Amino acid sequence: MAHSADLPTGELSPDPFLERTPERCSMDVHVLGVHVRFHSDSAALLNVAAMAYAGLPPHVLPVTPPDLLVELRLGPARVLPPGHEPPPVNLQSGAGFLCGVMDACNYAVLFPEQHRALVVASPDMLERPYHLRYELIEFSVFTLATRALGLAPLHGACVGWQGRGALVMGDSGAGKSTLALHSLLRGMDFLSEDAVFVHPESGLATGVANYLHVQRDALHFIDDAGQRRWIEQSPTIHRRSGVEKYEVDLRDGRGRLAQEPLELACVVFVSRQPAENPQDLVRPVPAGELLPRLLAEQPYAASQLGWDAFVQTVERRGAYELRRGRHPSDSVDALLQLLG
Structure with a gap:
C-alpha cells in the first residue's frame, strides 16, 4: 500500500x-x-x-x-x-x-x-x-x-493411531502440547499441536504438522538423552503471553507425521485435575455437558457454517475428559486405548 x-x-x-x-x-x-x-x-x-x-x-x-x-x-x-x-x-x-x-x-x-x-x-x-x-x-x-x-477451524491438538485421530482440547497450560509431544515420542501419528481443521460431514481432520512448542520444564519427563538434545537444540520463541518455548521442527524424520487426514474418533478434553485413581484417567463426558464445553472451548468455530455438523459428528463418535496421571506416558496409554 x-x-x-x-x-x-x-x-x-x-x-x-x-x-x-x-x-x-x-x-x-x-x-x-x-x-x-x-x-x-x-x-x-x-x-x-x-x-x-x-x-x-x-x-x-x-x-x-x-x-x-x-x-x-x-x-x-x-x-x-x-x-x-x-x-x-x-x-x-x-x-x-x-x-x-x-x-x-x-x-x-x-x-x-x-x-x-x-x-x-x-x-x-x-x-x-x-x-x-x-x-x-x-x-x-x-x-x-x-x-x-467449509472446514471447522478448531483450537487444539490432534494425534492418531492407525488412521484414527483424537482431537485434544483444553485451556492454555492444561497439557495439550505435553500430551502431543509424548504421543509423538511414542510413535503415534502427529497431525497438529495448535490448530486442527475438521471436514464436518466426513469427520476427517487435517492440520499442519510443522512445529511442536515445548516448555523447558516439560523436558524432565523425557528419559531419552537423545530426544532431550533434539529439543534443546531447537530455537526458542516467545509467545505474547510471555511464555518461552522451544520450537521443534518435526520435518526431520524423528516422528511420524500423519500422511493422510485422520478419521476423527473422539474429542478429549484434557484437565489439570489429577486423577484420584492413577489407573482410571478417562471418563465419558455426559451428553448434557458436551455442547456447553465445546462452545466454551471453540467460540470462533461455533460462529462458522460447519459448526452444527461438527457437533453432530462429535456426538456420534464420543467425547471424554482426560485427567492427569503420574507421568505423561499414562495419558498416552489412555489415548491409545480410546483409539484402539
Whole structure:
C-alpha cells in the first residue's frame, strides 16, 4: 500500500499503488487439502512461507477445493526498533474483505470469495519470523482454506493411531502440547499441536504438522538423552503471553507425521485435575455437558457454517475428559486405548 509520504514531492508517482511491482519468485505448496501458490517480490519473505509449509505431507479431503493465491510484499521501511515485539494483530472486515493489521507496514488483506490474500511486511519483520509466519502468513492461509473448503477451524491438538485421530482440547497450560509431544515420542501419528481443521460431514481432520512448542520444564519427563538434545537444540520463541518455548521442527524424520487426514474418533478434553485413581484417567463426558464445553472451548468455530455438523459428528463418535496421571506416558496409554 502506498502512503502519502512515499509519493515524490511536487509530482504524481506513476505507480502509487505499487500495481507493477515485479514478482521475482513463487512457490507451490499443498496445505489442508488445498493447493496454495505464493508469489513474492522477496525471496526472504518466500523463505518464511517455506518455513511454515515446505515438506509437509499432502492431505486430500472429500471436496474439490479452489486454488489459493497469496501474494507476499516486502515494504520499504523498518518500523520497530531492534528487540521490540511487534504490536498484536487487530482484525477487521468490510466490503467483502478480511483484514489482520499489526501496523501501517505489516498487515494482511484477505479476499475470501476470490480465494486470494495480500500480506505486506516491513524488513524488520524478517528478524521476527515467528510473528510474521504465525500471525500474518499462516493466518491468511488458514482463513482462506477453511472458508474455501467449509472446514471447522478448531483450537487444539490432534494425534492418531492407525488412521484414527483424537482431537485434544483444553485451556492454555492444561497439557495439550505435553500430551502431543509424548504421543509423538511414542510413535503415534502427529497431525497438529495448535490448530486442527475438521471436514464436518466426513469427520476427517487435517492440520499442519510443522512445529511442536515445548516448555523447558516439560523436558524432565523425557528419559531419552537423545530426544532431550533434539529439543534443546531447537530455537526458542516467545509467545505474547510471555511464555518461552522451544520450537521443534518435526520435518526431520524423528516422528511420524500423519500422511493422510485422520478419521476423527473422539474429542478429549484434557484437565489439570489429577486423577484420584492413577489407573482410571478417562471418563465419558455426559451428553448434557458436551455442547456447553465445546462452545466454551471453540467460540470462533461455533460462529462458522460447519459448526452444527461438527457437533453432530462429535456426538456420534464420543467425547471424554482426560485427567492427569503420574507421568505423561499414562495419558498416552489412555489415548491409545480410546483409539484402539
